[in-house]
Amino acid sequence: xxxxxxxxxxxxxxxxxxxxxxxxxxxxxxxxxxxxxxxxxxxxxxxxxxxxxxxxxxxxxxxxxxxxxxxxxxxxxxxxxxxxxxxxxxxxxxxxxxxxxxxxxxxxxxxxxxxxxxxxxxxxxxxxxxxxxxxxxxxxxxxxxxxxxxxxxxxxxxxxxxxxxxxxxxxxxxxxxxxxxxxxxxxxxxxxxxxxxxxxxxxxxxxxxxxxxxxxxxxxxxxxxxxxxxxxxxxxxxxxxxxxxxxxxxxxxxxxxxxxxxxxxxxxxxxx
Numbered sequence: 001x002x003x004x005x006x007x008x009x010x011x012x013x014x015x016x017x018x019x020x021x022x023x024x025x026x027x028x029x030x031x032x033x034x035x036x037x038x039x040x041x042x043x044x045x046x047x048x049x050x051x052x053x054x055x056x057x058x059x060x061x062x063x064x065x066x067x068x069x070x071x072x073x074x075x076x077x078x079x080x081x082x083x084x085x086x087x088x089x090x091x092x093x094x095x096x097x098x099x100x101x102x103x104x105x106x107x108x109x110x111x112x113x114x115x116x117x118x119x120x121x122x123x124x125x126x127x128x129x130x131x132x133x134x135x136x137x138x139x140x141x142x143x144x145x146x147x148x149x150x151x152x153x154x155x156x157x158x159x160x161x162x163x164x165x166x167x168x169x170x171x172x173x174x175x176x177x178x179x180x181x182x183x184x185x186x187x188x189x190x191x192x193x194x195x196x197x198x199x200x201x202x203x204x205x206x207x208x209x210x211x212x213x214x215x216x217x218x219x220x221x222x223x224x225x226x227x228x229x230x231x232x233x234x235x236x237x238x239x240x241x242x243x244x245x246x247x248x249x250x251x252x253x254x255x256x257x258x259x260x261x262x263x264x265x266x267x268x269x270x271x272x
Contacts, residue, residue, distance in 0.1 A: 107132040109212055112203050114229045122194055124187040128179035136176045136208040143169040144200035144263055163271040200262045211236040215263050228253050
């Protein structure tokens with residue numbers, strides 16, 4: 001056989017072997033890829049199953065958390081309700097104690113009013129305007145028609161007035177007495193003639209717990225010949241100066257200057 005024929009035979013054999021090897025390789029590679037694909041599919045299935053389990057666990061935990069929050073809310077509501085009840089009861093106790101203290105110690109304030117006693121005189125009465133008793137009341141009247149004429153001296157930033165002039169114009173000092181709630185009593189120790197000219201009176205009302213100063217103007221209003229009592233009442237501070245406005249009556253009948261010119265209105269005076 002010629003050499004060329006051998007070469008052809010060898011080539012044909014090699015091509016066959018290559019084709020066979022390629023087929024085998026492709027088969028093996030296909031099998032491997034199928035295995036890898038199956039593994040990937042299985043991994044995906046396992047992952048999905050794991051995710052499903054985790055989702056179920058998360059849902060279960062969310063339900064448990066929601067139940068716990070609901071129980072906490074219910075407990076908080078119960079605690080708040082009990083706390084509100086306790087606070088309400090404490091407030092009731094405090095109010096009751098305050099009410100008792102006011103009735104024992106006294107509360108509110110008194111004010112001096114006038115009334116027509118007869119054709120020539122007006123009477124004075126002191127009224128308790130509160131729903132609680134007032135204890136240890138002392139009343140001092142000061143005739144400002146005369147006291148306002150007394151000169152005031154000033155030094156070291158303070159105002160001074162004669163002690164003698166001050167007490168010479170004080171009248172009707174009442175010993176301590178009590179007033180029941182919304183009660184009044186007549187002050188018969190001093191009677192004021194119905195004034196042809198305005199009567200200016202300062203009234204110190206000392207009580208068990210607080211002290212007050214009342215400025216009063218009594219005058220006849222024309223036309224009509226009407227008797228009018230206008231007043232301003234202040235609570236005094238510890239140093240004796242008017243500090244807190246309390247009440248007023250009939251102020252529309254008088255200008256502001258009437259108070260400033262006829263009283264030591266809102267002035268701190270020292271006796272010497």
